[in-house]
Amino acid sequence: xxxxxxxxxxxxxxxxxxxxxxxxxxxxxxxxxxxxxxxxxxxxxxxxxxxxxxxxxxxxxxxxxxxxxxxxxxxxxxxxxxxxxxxxxxxxxxxxxxxxxxxxxxxxxxxxxxxxxxxxxxxxxxxxxxxxxxxx
Numbered sequence: 001x002x003x004x005x006x007x008x009x010x011x012x013x014x015x016x017x018x019x020x021x022x023x024x025x026x027x028x029x030x031x032x033x034x035x036x037x038x039x040x041x042x043x044x045x046x047x048x049x050x051x052x053x054x055x056x057x058x059x060x061x062x063x064x065x066x067x068x069x070x071x072x073x074x075x076x077x078x079x080x081x082x083x084x085x086x087x088x089x090x091x092x093x094x095x096x097x098x099x100x101x102x103x104x105x106x107x108x109x110x111x112x113x114x115x116x117x118x119x120x121x122x123x124x125x126x127x128x129x130x131x132x133x134x135x136x
Contacts, residue, residue, distance in 0.1 A: 010129070011080070012072065014122045018115060019068035021061050024053050031056060034103050042099070052100040059104045060111075077123035084116050 024031075031053045044052070067087060074080040094105050 010126055011077065011122060014118070015068060015071045015080075018118070019064040019071070021064065022057050024050075024057050027057055027060075028053065030107075031103070034106055035099075038099075038102060038106060040099050044099075052103070055100050056104045056107065060107060063108055063111075077119055077126075080119055081116065084112050084119070088112050 067084075070083050070087075071080055074083060088109060095101055096105065
């Protein structure tokens with residue numbers, strides 16, 4: 001595989017962009033969609049919903065920070081793929097005792113799947129750029 005300089009290329013920029021911090025307002029519709037998708041049946045008040053959404057975003061932001069730190073230590077897309085796959089199910093397992101925990105893990109796993117899908121495209125872009133540079 002081509003040599004990747006994680007510090008100065010599109011791979012680094014991609015990780016930085018994909019691990020930026022979230023906020024509740026920008027994520028509101030996605031959170032509502034996730035709750036509907038998971039078919040929770042209990043009625044909840046707006047106050048409870050707001051607290052759960054804030055908790056989920058805090059946990060996602062912690063996860064994004066950990067992911068950024070791990071991914072930026074990787075030297076190539078293959079090692080990034082391994083890191084992402086290892087994140088899918090946490091080493092300590094998942095705590096699933098509440099609606100907010102189920103929703104958080106659903107969003108976390110969705111983010112990982114999206115990252116794995118996009119990683120291949122980013123790696124192909126880098127390889128194409130390197131090929132073009134070699135031709136010049």
